[in-house]
Amino acid sequence: xxxxxxxxxxxxxxxxxxxxxxxxxxxxxxxxxxxxxxxxxxxxxxxxxxxxxxxxxxxxxxxxxxxxxxxxxxxxxxxxxxxxxxxxxxxxxxxxxxxxxxxxxxxxxxxxxxxxxxxxxxxxxxxxxxxxxxxxxxxxxxxxxxxxxxxxxxxxxxxxxxxxxxxxxxxxxxxxxxxxxxxxxxxxxxxxxxxxxxxxxxxxxxxxxxxxxxxxxxxxxxxxxxxxxxxxxxxxxxxxxxxxxxxxxxxxxxxxxxxxxxxxxxxxxxxxxxxxxxxxxxx
Numbered sequence: 001x002x003x004x005x006x007x008x009x010x011x012x013x014x015x016x017x018x019x020x021x022x023x024x025x026x027x028x029x030x031x032x033x034x035x036x037x038x039x040x041x042x043x044x045x046x047x048x049x050x051x052x053x054x055x056x057x058x059x060x061x062x063x064x065x066x067x068x069x070x071x072x073x074x075x076x077x078x079x080x081x082x083x084x085x086x087x088x089x090x091x092x093x094x095x096x097x098x099x100x101x102x103x104x105x106x107x108x109x110x111x112x113x114x115x116x117x118x119x120x121x122x123x124x125x126x127x128x129x130x131x132x133x134x135x136x137x138x139x140x141x142x143x144x145x146x147x148x149x150x151x152x153x154x155x156x157x158x159x160x161x162x163x164x165x166x167x168x169x170x171x172x173x174x175x176x177x178x179x180x181x182x183x184x185x186x187x188x189x190x191x192x193x194x195x196x197x198x199x200x201x202x203x204x205x206x207x208x209x210x211x212x213x214x215x216x217x218x219x220x221x222x223x224x225x226x227x228x229x230x231x232x233x234x235x236x237x238x239x240x241x242x243x244x245x246x247x248x249x250x251x252x253x254x255x256x257x258x259x260x261x262x263x264x265x266x267x268x269x270x271x272x273x274x275x276x277x278x279x280x281x282x283x
Contacts, residue, residue: 032126032127033127033128034128035128035130035131038127038128038131038135039128039130039131039134039135039138040135040138041131041135042131042132042134042135042136042139043135043136043138043139044135044139045135045136045139046135046136046138046139046140046142047139047142049109049139050139050142050143056105056143057143057146059101059102059105059147060098060102060143060144060146060147060150061146061147061150063098063101063102063147064094064095064098064147064150064151064154065150065151065154067094067097067098067151068090068091068094068098068151068154068155068158069154071090071094071218072086072087072090072094072158075090075218076090079218079219083158083159084159087155087158087159087160088160088161089245090217090218091151091152091155091160091248092172092241092244092245092248093215093216093217093218093241093244093245094151094155094217095148095151095152095155095172095173095176095244096176096212096217096237096240096241096244097212097217098147098148098150098151099144099147099148099151099176099177099180100180100183100208100211100212100237101208101212102140102143102144102147102180103140103144103180103183103184103187104187104200104201104204104205104208105140105143106136106137106140106184106187106188106191107184107186107187107188107189107190107191107200107204108187108191108197108200108201108204109136109140109191110133110136110188110191110192110200111191111192111194111196111197111199111200112197114191114192115196115197119132119279123279123280129276129279129280130272130276130279133188133275133276133279136188137181137184137185137188140184141177141180141181144176144177144180144181145173145177148173148176148177152169152173162248162249162250163248163249163250163251164247164248164249164250164251164252165250168247168248168249168250168252169247169248171247171252172243172244172245172247172248173244175240175243175244175247175257175260175261176240176244178260178261178264179240179260179263179264181264181268182263182264182265182267182268182271183267185267185268185271185272185275186207186267186271187200187204188271188275189271189274189275189278190203190204192275192278192279193278211235211236211237212237214228214231214232214235215232215235215237215238215241216232216238216241216242217237217241221233221238236260236263239256239259239260239263240256240260242256243256243257243259243260
């Protein structure tokens with residue numbers, strides 16, 4: 001359709017301008033969202049990122065499968081005499097390792113959003129200040145759950161049979177998710193401090209590698225040198241694996257479960273305020 005050349009651009013834009021004025025000319029300002037509402041909005045944002053970029057699920061689907069298959073068939077015969085016996089010992093530990101490695105992604109995505117200027121926009125919004133961070137952490141909990149389900153499903157296919165049954169498995173995974181949420185504050189803080197996503201990834205791996213491999217995930221600590229045993233004994237991952245392994249075996253270790261819960265509370269209580277301070281002062 002031809003446009004009358006005598007009509008100016010301002011006149012063409014007039015209907016749009018009037019509609020915009022009508023939309024913003026509210027007699028009453030909308031109420032400020034509650035902390036819970038704001039947090040769940042950012043949680044939904046994290047889930048939408050997974051929907052639109054499904055490649056983000058690569059580390060929570062492929063990595064657990066690789067870890068489980070590789071360590072089961074590489075070490076099973078040498079350490080336990082047969083694969084099935086070793087799988088009963090390994091699976092709860094490899095489940096812990098798979099989920100803890102997934103927590104690194106929290107700091108990585110945080111730093112990526114900061115690098116793109118997204119969080120500058122978030123800080124300018126009239127919402128509860130911790131909502132963007134807490135929402136992102138809750139959204140990543142879905143990723144931890146997916147990693148848990150993938151690892152457990154593969155273990156069941158390979159022959160893992162938890163004596164604790166469904167209840168023991170569910171309780172073990174819940175305990176693991178609680179600790180993973182608390183630990184993710186560490187990597188969130190790193191995401192706010194370090195300059196690039198690659199630096200966050202590299203530093204986080206340096207933290208997690210000794211914690212996971214120098215633990216009771218793969219072998220009985222009694223077979224290790226005395227010096228290494230001392231480290232394993234105080235390693236938080238060791239206590240977590242012991243607690244998860246006990247729940248899945250139907251023999252819950254009360255002391256280990258209590259230790260994991262207390263450690264999760266302490267990590268969150270200490271690191272959450274530090275992370276929020278870094279978030280507020282991030283330039």
